[in-house]
Amino acid sequence: MPLPTIRQLEYFVTAARLRTFAAAAEAHHIAQPSLSEQIAALERTLEVALFTRTARKLILTDAGQDLLPLAERAIADVVSMAETSRRVRSLEEGTVSFGTFSSAHLYLLTELIQEFRAQHPGVRIRVTGLNSSEVADAVREGDLEAGLVQLPIDSRELVVTQSVFVDQVVYVSRREEHTREPVEITTLAQRPLILSESRWSHDDPLRVSLLERAQSAGVTLDPIVEVEFQTHALELAAKGVGDSLVSFHVGRSLIAEHGLFWAPLEPPVTEHYAFITRRAGAVSPATAEFMRLARRILARLQMARTRPPGRASD
Amino acid sequence: MPLPTIRQLEYFVTAARLRTFAAAAEAHHIAQPSLSEQIAALERTLEVALFTRTARKLILTDAGQDLLPLAERAIADVVSMAETSRRVRSLEEGTVSFGTFSSAHLYLLTELIQEFRAQHPGVRIRVTGLNSSEVADAVREGDLEAGLVQLPIDSRELVVTQSVFVDQVVYVSRREEHTREPVEITTLAQRPLILSESRWSHDDPLRVSLLERAQSAGVTLDPIVEVEFQTHALELAAKGVGDSLVSFHVGRSLIAEHGLFWAPLEPPVTEHYAFITRRAGAVSPATAEFMRLARRILARLQMARTRPPGRASD
DNA sequence: GGGAGACAAAGGATGTTCCTATAGATAGGG
DNA sequence: CCCTATCTATAGGAACATCCTTTGTCTCCC
Numbered sequence: 001m002p003l004p005t006i007r008q009l010e011y012f013v014t015a016a017r018l019r020t021f022a023a024a025a026e027a028h029h030i031a032q033p034s035l036s037e038q039i040a041a042l043e044r045t046l047e048v049a050l051f052t053r054t055a056r057k058l059i060l061t062d063a064g065q066d067l068l069p070l071a072e073r074a075i076a077d078v079v080s081m082a083e084t085s086r087r088v089r090s091l092e093e094g095t096v097s098f099g100t101f102s103s104a105h106l107y108l109l110t111e112l113i114q115e116f117r118a119q120h121p122g123v124r125i126r127v128t129g130l131n132s133s134e135v136a137d138a139v140r141e142g143d144l145e146a147g148l149v150q151l152p153i154d155s156r157e158l159v160v161t162q163s164v165f166v167d168q169v170v171y172v173s174r175r176e177e178h179t180r181e182p183v184e185i186t187t188l189a190q191r192p193l194i195l196s197e198s199r200w201s202h203d204d205p206l207r208v209s210l211l212e213r214a215q216s217a218g219v220t221l222d223p224i225v226e227v228e229f230q231t232h233a234l235e236l237a238a239k240g241v242g243d244s245l246v247s248f249h250v251g252r253s254l255i256a257e258h259g260l261f262w263a264p265l266e267p268p269v270t271e272h273y274a275f276i277t278r279r280a281g282a283v284s285p286a287t288a289e290f291m292r293l294a295r296r297i298l299a300r301l302q303m304a305r306t307r308p309p310g311r312a313s314d
Numbered sequence: 315m316p317l318p319t320i321r322q323l324e325y326f327v328t329a330a331r332l333r334t335f336a337a338a339a340e341a342h343h344i345a346q347p348s349l350s351e352q353i354a355a356l357e358r359t360l361e362v363a364l365f366t367r368t369a370r371k372l373i374l375t376d377a378g379q380d381l382l383p384l385a386e387r388a389i390a391d392v393v394s395m396a397e398t399s400r401r402v403r404s405l406e407e408g409t410v411s412f413g414t415f416s417s418a419h420l421y422l423l424t425e426l427i428q429e430f431r432a433q434h435p436g437v438r439i440r441v442t443g444l445n446s447s448e449v450a451d452a453v454r455e456g457d458l459e460a461g462l463v464q465l466p467i468d469s470r471e472l473v474v475t476q477s478v479f480v481d482q483v484v485y486v487s488r489r490e491e492h493t494r495e496p497v498e499i500t501t502l503a504q505r506p507l508i509l510s511e512s513r514w515s516h517d518d519p520l521r522v523s524l525l526e527r528a529q530s531a532g533v534t535l536d537p538i539v540e541v542e543f544q545t546h547a548l549e550l551a552a553k554g555v556g557d558s559l560v561s562f563h564v565g566r567s568l569i570a571e572h573g574l575f576w577a578p579l580e581p582p583v584t585e586h587y588a589f590i591t592r593r594a595g596a597v598s599p600a601t602a603e604f605m606r607l608a609r610r611i612l613a614r615l616q617m618a619r620t621r622p623p624g625r626a627s628d
Numbered sequence: 629g630g631g632a633g634a635c636a637a638a639g640g641a642t643g644t645t646c647c648t649a650t651a652g653a654t655a656g657g658g
Numbered sequence: 659c660c661c662t663a664t665c666t667a668t669a670g671g672a673a674c675a676t677c678c679t680t681t682g683t684c685t686c687c688c
Contacts, residue, residue, distance in 0.1 A: 006392075031679075033678075053596075053634090056634070062598040085360035334664090
């Protein structure tokens with residue numbers, strides 16, 4: 001079944017409204033025979049006469065009157081689609097789909113989402129918090145358009161930006177004497193460690209790096225407690241259950257709040273974060289803007305004098 | 315602002331559903347590059363990326379997901395228009411617009427409309443009852459697609475069929491002695507006549523014909539009462555207010571009912587009725603079918619042995 | 629009767645849509 | 659690790675649709 005074209009419907013509606021083909025043709029900036037022809041083609045497609053033509057007047061047939069409102073609706077829908085795409089482009093509406101590691105909400109997401117919503121109140125935001133490799137998989141699968149992940153990352157099919165944020169792992173304890181000086185791997189091996197799953201999963205860079213150091217130093221790391229979240233590990237450390245290792249920005253606000261002390265590792269362990277998108281990945285305007293804003297906020301965080309002294313303070 | 319074409323939207327929807335351009339192209343029986351190109355054109359029109367293409371997978375962008383339901387709706391509308399035109403053609407829906415002289419309901423319209431509705435319950439019927447020249451004007455104006463009028467009729471811009479129905483004017487009285495034989499113009503001139511406006515309007519053939527006869531015979535016709543409807547004239551005649559002239563088929567059922575007597579005119583006055591449509595007049599399927607059915611019913615009426623004897627009985 | 633206004637028909641130019649063939653990229657199997 | 663199968667993109671050309679101009683016909687109006 002061949003379908004009418006939108007163009008034909010537009011000509012039809014205009015001709016019905018202006019009651020002459022000549023005027024309708026002019027309204028569409030085409031010659032009169034062209035419009036006549038398209039109307040004729042439409043009538044052929046629909047197999048029904050829409051107009052009664054006379055030299056003087058153009059009259060809609062009953063069928064034409066019955067079909068006119070449907071034509072108008074179809075046109076309105078297509079126009080609304082074009083309109084929607086314009087609004088998606090201009091961020092009046094649209095959707096952000098973005099993945100982050102789960103602790104990002106502690107220092108990034110709240111501000112990011114608040115600020116984005118303030119600027120673009122019509123845009124839906126779908127942010128999922130997973131670990132970096134899950135985010136990478138989701139982006140690869142197309143479930144997410146982009147994400148913020150910790151480096152290094154398996155970059156198959158992905159475009160990975162330069163590092164956009166650097167954090168540092170710090171040692172945290174309720175006992176101030178444990179944090180008087182930077183903590184080395186041999187010291188670490190002797191302390192009762194509470195580690196979070198999210199920072200200690202199989203392929204986590206921190207785990208890899210610490211295990212390497214331990215191996216070189218001939219010691220072993222054996223956490224006494226493993227929990228899911230860094231925040232939980234911090235709470236346990238605050239209760240004196242043991243000491244912990246957390247990303248500085250994750251712990252920043254909580255360390256003081258819980259009356260904890262901290263010290264950098266020696267040598268320092270830095271964590272690099274970057275954006276990922278699909279290779280050849282078409283990113284929707286909303287998500288692109290979300291990433292731009294994220295980058296700005298991360299830069300701001302980085303600049304604020306909140307970074308741990310670590311080596312920098314030497 | 316250039317609009318997407320329906321074809322592009324169809325390709326878009328299919329590609330989104332099948333998750334590959336190749337399969338979508340096959341589904342539409344076109345080559346894969348053709349579909350790719352149309353999708354690209356659509357993205358250019360909307361100025362937004364709809365898909366992320368990879369060698370292995372085709373992924374809708376967020377924008378694509380936002381626009382997909384709109385595309386589906388637009389397509390559904392156009393399809394529904396094609397569907398509606400099909401139903402209009404098959405008389406599952408549509409509109410009849412038809413004009414008749416006002417007394418047609420007395421012997422034609424009820425049966426016609428009943429029968430038509432029984433056969434085509436989805437079709438709207440708009441029948442207006444006016445006098446013949448008003449019907450002709452309405453058809454000329456395009457307010458009606460067709461009509462049944464009494465001949466002769468001003469046929470400018472109109473197509474007039476052959477006579478499809480013949481009626482005869484009869485003389486009606488409560489006094490049997492008035493109807494013993496065919497009534498001539500001289501007799502008529504002496505009788506107290508009740509005439510209906512609809513049968514005595516300025517350009518009415520009956521009026522024209524009787525005035526001519528009167529003139530030839532040197533008499534004048536001077537109705538004692540003029541009313542709007544033939545039925546009303548009949549009722550007055552039944553009360554003995556006077557005698558009347560009515561179309562036989564109009565009076566047929568009422569004459570007996572009211573205990574009236576009738577006689578033909580001498581010479582007889584016949585009334586010819588025909589269908590009219592606009593010249594080059596595209597008539598919608600529903601109206602065309604309505605006319606066909608009307609013609610059948612009129613033929614049936616004509617055949618039934620209900621015609622007045624008149625000359626024929628000589 | 630001539631002019632103006634409206635639609636249709638015809639023939640030709642232009643643009644779109646579609647095709648085939650080909651190249652590049654990636655996943656999966658020997 | 660290469661080879662094949664499966665995608666998409668590109669390029670060039672064919673087929674078709676759209677539009678234009680010109681012309682014809684009809685009707686109304688002056």
